[in-house]
Amino acid sequence: MKDLQSVELGVSQRKRVDVTGPRVWIKNELVRVGLAESLCTYVMMVFGLGSVAQVVTGGGAFGQYLSINLGYGLGVAMGVHVGGKVSGAHMNAAVSFTMCTFGRLGWKMLPLYVFAQLFGSFLAAGTIYAVYYEAIYDYCGGNLTVTGVKATAGIFATYPAPYLSLVAGFIDQVFGTAMLLLCLMALSDQKNKPAAPGSEPFAVGLLVMLIGISLGSNSGYAINPTRDIAPRVFTAIAGWGGDVFRSGNGWWWVPLVAPPIGGVLGAGLYRALVEMHHPPLSEQDEGLVDEFEERASLEKQENIC
Numbered sequence: 001m002k003d004l005q006s007v008e009l010g011v012s013q014r015k016r017v018d019v020t021g022p023r024v025w026i027k028n029e030l031v032r033v034g035l036a037e038s039l040c041t042y043v044m045m046v047f048g049l050g051s052v053a054q055v056v057t058g059g060g061a062f063g064q065y066l067s068i069n070l071g072y073g074l075g076v077a078m079g080v081h082v083g084g085k086v087s088g089a090h091m092n093a094a095v096s097f098t099m100c101t102f103g104r105l106g107w108k109m110l111p112l113y114v115f116a117q118l119f120g121s122f123l124a125a126g127t128i129y130a131v132y133y134e135a136i137y138d139y140c141g142g143n144l145t146v147t148g149v150k151a152t153a154g155i156f157a158t159y160p161a162p163y164l165s166l167v168a169g170f171i172d173q174v175f176g177t178a179m180l181l182l183c184l185m186a187l188s189d190q191k192n193k194p195a196a197p198g199s200e201p202f203a204v205g206l207l208v209m210l211i212g213i214s215l216g217s218n219s220g221y222a223i224n225p226t227r228d229i230a231p232r233v234f235t236a237i238a239g240w241g242g243d244v245f246r247s248g249n250g251w252w253w254v255p256l257v258a259p260p261i262g263g264v265l266g267a268g269l270y271r272a273l274v275e276m277h278h279p280p281l282s283e284q285d286e287g288l289v290d291e292f293e294e295r296a297s298l299e300k301q302e303n304i305c
Helices: 002-016 029-057 065-083 093-101 107-131 133-140 166-187 200-215 225-240 243-273 281-304
Strands: none
Touching (some): 029 065, 029 107, 093 225, 166 200, 225 243
């Protein structure tokens, strides 16, 4: 009896304990979204730019092109883990623009997302520059160049291959971003075959890595305006100068303009050919029931045989 009374006393004492949250927190949704989007973009860019810096300054001793694809793919996955439940972890102005176009994000939110992505990308460029400062200067002998054998500007922003024209590069960026958004729409389509709950970060990271492996050699698969322009501005300030905008026949505007166009085209293609033709949910449920019953009947016949 005494043991029972002591247990009841302990329970009553626990009930009186106030479980308080953190003393400081942010309730404003816009601030929360902006902070999360900045941080997840920063994380993605640090891992991505860091993988490029390691490959370039190491002269191939610390990885090859596949290392960069893995770095960006896993960086995207980590970014989705960081901000996915708060901001959606777009980390890409082309994604945000496409979501606004198809009514999945309010247009009034677009400036916030773009600013957060620019801020995170700029900070990431500054971080990688600081971390690899001595490696960069040792590699290039203190001569910061955009083109040439010892060029280092490509660590931070994308530049076209010598053979690539502006027209071909524009098409390259439109197509690459179209594939990105088409597949993102499929991964999030709950009436099709979406990524399994909890596996979304890995699936999105794998998609980015796949684009890098298959569509990256022409111009470095920027497929992201904010990922490209913010580090480019940083390099212009940090010592590479105006060549970052003049190189590649004025390439800088292509990763800025082409990806939003490609994003809308890719997402629109998926909607036009797949998403708009899903049967009503009730019909889908009936189809699943029929399929289940048919399988059960076949299994029963096999057992009888």
